[in-house]
Structures are given as C-alpha cells and as structure tokens.
Amino acid sequence: MAYLAGLVAFALTIFISVCLHEAGHMAAAKSFGMKVTQYFAGFGPRLWSFRRGETEYGLRGIPLGGFVKIVGMTPQDEVEPGDEERAMWRFPVWKRTIVLLAGSATHFALAILAIWIMAMTMGLPSQERAERAAASPPTIEVLPCAVIDAHRDSCLPTDPASPAAAAGLATGDRITAVNGTPVTLDNAITTIQGLPWNRPATVTVDRGGQSIELQVKPVLVQRPTMVDGAPTGAVKPVSAMGVGVGSSVKVIMTYNPVSAVGATGDYTAMLAKGTLTSLQKFPQKIPKLWTAITGGERDPETPVSVVGISRLGGEAVEHGLWDVFLQIFIGFNFFIGVFNLLPLLPVDGGHIAIIWFEKVRSWVYRLLHRPDPGRVDYMKLMPVTYAVILVFGAITVLTIGADIVNPVTLFPR
Helix, strand or coil, rough: CCHHHHHHHHHHHHHHHHHHHHHHHHHHHHHCCCEEEEEEEEEEEEEEEEEEECCEEEEEEEEEEEEEEEEECCCCCCCCCCCHCHHHHCHHHHHHHHHHHHHHHHHHHHHHHHHHHHHHHHCECCCCHHHHHHHHCEEEEEEEECCCCCCCCCCCCCCEEEEEHHCCCCCCCEEEEEECCCCCCHHHHHHHHHCCCCEEEEEEEEEECEEEEEECCCCEEEEEEEEEEECEEEEEEEEEECEEEEEECCECCCCCCHHHHHHHHHHHHHHHHHHHHHHHHHHHHHHHHHHHCCCCHHHHHHHHHHHHHHHHHHHHHCCCCCHHHHCCCCCCCHHHHHHHCCCCCCCCCHHHHHHHHHHHHHHHHHHCCCCCCCCCHHHHHHHHHHHHHHHHHHHHHHHHHHHCCCCCCCCCC
C-alpha cells in the first residue's frame, strides 16, 4: 500500500511540476503584455474551466502535462483582428527569450528550493568530505559469511564463513594496508577482489590507534562486472574476505538556513555537471534499452520514463527513504530543465535558437547593407520538427517498455 501511495505521490509531483512549467511561461508572457488565451492542466477533453479576464483556465482529462496558449508565438500563427500588436513574435527578442526560458527556470527553481530544504533537514553530501573519505582508510564491518552469489546480499548455509572473522578482524577496524600496500576507501574493494584466493594475505588494521597485522585467506565468490560505476549484467570470479567497507568520515551534513545557501549552490553545480555528462552519454544508452526489453540485464544508468521514475518514488516511500524521494524529484526537475533548453524544435530551446538566429542574421545583413531577410518560416522547419518528435517518441516508447518489463529498481530482487 505504501508503494502504491508513493508511486501516485511521485506521479502527482511530476504532473504539478510540468503544470508549473507552463505557469512560468504564462506569468512571464502576461508580465510583458502578451495575450494569453488559455492555460490548462492536462490534455484531451475539457473537464472543467473558468474564464478570468482574457484567459481561460481549466483542467483536462489526460494528466500528462499541460499547456499555455500565447497569441502569435510565431509569425505563421493566426492572430485575431485587434491582437496583432500583442502577438508574441512582435515583442523584443530579450522579452521573448525570458518567456521561453521561464519554463526551465521554474524546474530549476523547484529543484533548488528542494535542495535548500534538504540541506536543512536531511542533509547534503559534502564534496570536500566525500573526497577526504575516499582518501582515508576504510572502516570495516565484519560479516558472518562471504556471500558467493553476485545477485544476493544475505548469507546462506552454503556460503563460506567470513575469512575476516576467522582471522580476527573486528567491526570498526580501519584497513590501512593489504600485503604492505596502503589502501583507501576508494580502492579497498578492488584491492581485496584482486587478491589471490585461498592464499594468505597480510591485512594491516588500525584498531584504537594500534597497528595490527593479521593473516586472512580470501575465498572465491562471484561479483558483478562494473563499467563507469554501473553493473553490466555479467559476473566474474573475485576474492572476498567477508567484510563490508565504509568510511568513518561523516559525508552528509545538515545546515542552517544561511549556510544552506552555499551548500545548495555547491550541490546544484555538482548536479549540473552530472546532468550534462548524462546528456552527453544519452545516445550510447539507447541500445541498452532494447537489451533490457528483450531479456537482458537493465543498466541502471539507462533513461527512465515517468513510469519508471514514479516506480522509484514508490519504492522510496515504501522503505521510508524520503531523502531518496526528494533526490529523485530534484534530479527529475533539473534534467527536464536542461533538456528543455536543447536547441531543438519543438522544445523551448529550439524556439530560443531560432529567435536569436534571426537577431544575429539581421545584424549581419545590416553590416553588409543588405535588406533584412525577415523572420524564419517555421513551416519549412516542420520536417525537422517531426523528425525530432519521431526520434524522441520512439525513445519514450522504448523507455516505457523497459520500465514495465525490466524496470530500474532501488532494491534489486
């Protein structure tokens, strides 16, 4: 029941976010005197509406977004007699740019507000402390066994007893070296997995300030192969000592309302960098969606649709992970904000690119003492627009299919 409630709650936050996106366009347009005739939440048949001034507000039957109708967005749009001077395309470039940017700005504002709230309540990861933690000796938790199966995290009677426990390692020890080579949290797992199995290894630990050397005989287990931090679906034999590794350095920090501003800026910058990197890798992830649909392992870094992201929100609520719920909400809004600025029609970034192309072209023609070539004919760009819609429509279908038959999950079963 909690899962279903979380799923519905996250789907509702997506719907509200998209409606606020359109409200951002509307508010900016009205502030400049452009005429806005309609603002609706949802698509399809009209369920309810009312008129205030020159704008009709309402709700439609398909809750998959919303729309705002601004008179004369392009020179090719039909405009009622008397509204010609209020057509959007007649306004200065900077005003039209602000109106088009307002949608993405709304997503960024929602994400930044959520980050600021999270900084004061649940805390944010400190990049400086994360780097210090990665460079420090790992603190270990001694497990009762060394789990053999790559797709299981709990012990079975068939799993060998923990070699670390047998050697005398204890939870809370900090591993400083393996076979005389210093280790950090950043390389501890790969160092342990690369040990010859069933042969003693010298593990040096710091226990309460005292350095102790212990002989551990690793066992052979199966673990997922990783590429760029993500599992590929394949497994490989590696060595294990039956320990979990972590850091004694506190990475998550909470802030007061003032200090949270700086932390929010740092986290936003980190999120922006990650989002741009993700977009750059987007094309190479598409074939992996087909692999997931046809029975292969689902790469957790492949794109997810509103179906998949709502399922993740449901899982977060089911397990009481409200910080994860909020992080997914933040990531969604930031990604949509950036994606919407891509210079492709029909998204806002495509319209921004066109109006600035017109501006630069007019400036160049003036320098050359040639007549202004006028406005771009959007009708001639329709084949390109349809091609973009077709490509992203196909990707959406693939993503929804993968999210139904082979979803990304917070808790793999």
